[in-house]
Amino acid sequence: MNALSNYSIRDEIRDFWSERAATFDQGVGHEIFSEAERRGWHRLIEKHLGKGDGRPLLDLACGTGVISHLMADMGFAVTGLDWSEAMLEEARTKAARRKSGIRFIMRDAENTGERDDSYAAITNRHLVWTLVDVPAAFAEWFRLLKPGGALLIVDGNMGKRSWVSRLHTGFNMLARRPEPRGNLGPEMAERLKRIREQVWFCDGMPAEAVVALLKDAGFVDCVIDRNLWDIHFSQARKMPFWRAAERLASDRFVICARKPGAVYLDKPTMQSITGL
Structure with missing residues (x-):
């Protein structure tokens, strides 16, 4: 890994995402369109976490609160955590507009400061690939969960080039066009490249490698689910051709x-099961 200190890379990650906060929700795959x-998303959440029924849930690296609101839709009592104040300002504005009761706090996802056994579920989207110390983060999340609580990670092997990406590169070479940078300008694309070179999973993040570290942290019943077609197809319909492919x-x-x-059940859930 890069010799830069942990503070330096974490600071760079925070500043990078803070600068993207104002326009973050404009991107397909960020906000829901x-x-x-x-x-x-609702299908996916219920499949793995069930109905919320008022259970406490922590959404790590919540950004502008997209996943936080999905979890609130499902009935969870949501706390959204992010290290970027700029992202949290957007999240709080959105929550006020939607009149949601989501609690937002500014903390580091690798060192949250929350109490032991606080949450029935923890979620995050596109966070794990940005982590500097993945084992420490997984130990922290394990500590925060109630016995029987569930962790739901939404991510991807972003460093792995698909056949579509390789084909697109070939077309660009033949046409003498520069490689696409997505929605980022040259400066931001270079900063993102520099960040990727310094995080834990700098050489790629296969799901199996994530599961191995989860098991090392004490997690059990690890399931890898790649059945996201309905979500990705809906996103692709809003994208230009190559990005969609x-x-x-x-x-x-x-x-x-x-x-x-024992699987954690709060009072409303227990009442719905027992009828008491």
Whole structure:
């Protein structure tokens, strides 16, 4: 890994995402732009976490609160955590507009400062690939979960080039066009490249490598789910051709893992089961 200190790279990551906060929700794949995509997310959440029923949930690196609101839709009592104040300003504005009761706090996802056994579920999207110390982060998340609580990771092997990406590169070479940079300008693209070179999974992040580290941290019942077609297809319909093809071909996945122990049930959930 790069010899830069942990503080330096974390500071760079925070500043990078802070500078993107104002326009973050404009990107397809960040905010949700169709009811079909929203239904896909709801299906995925219920499949792995069930109904919220008022259970406490922590959304790590919540950004502008997109996933936080999806979890609130499902009935969870949501706390959104992010290290970027600029992102949290956008999240709080959105929450006020939607009249949601989501709690937002500014903390580091690798060192949250929250109490032991605080949450029935923890979620994050596109966070793990940015982590500097993945084992420490997984140990922290394990500590925060109640016995039987679930961790839901939405991420992907972003460093792995798909066949679509390689084909696109070939077309650009033949046409003497520069490599596309997505929605980023040259400076931001170079900063993102520099960040990728310094994080834990700098050489790629296969789902199996994430699961191995989760098991080392004590998690059990780890499941890798790549059935995200309905979400990705809905996103692709809003994208230019090559970006849409890349989205459908990329190695993106969900990992669900559980902290050992009796499955946590809060009072509303217990009442719905027992009828008491």
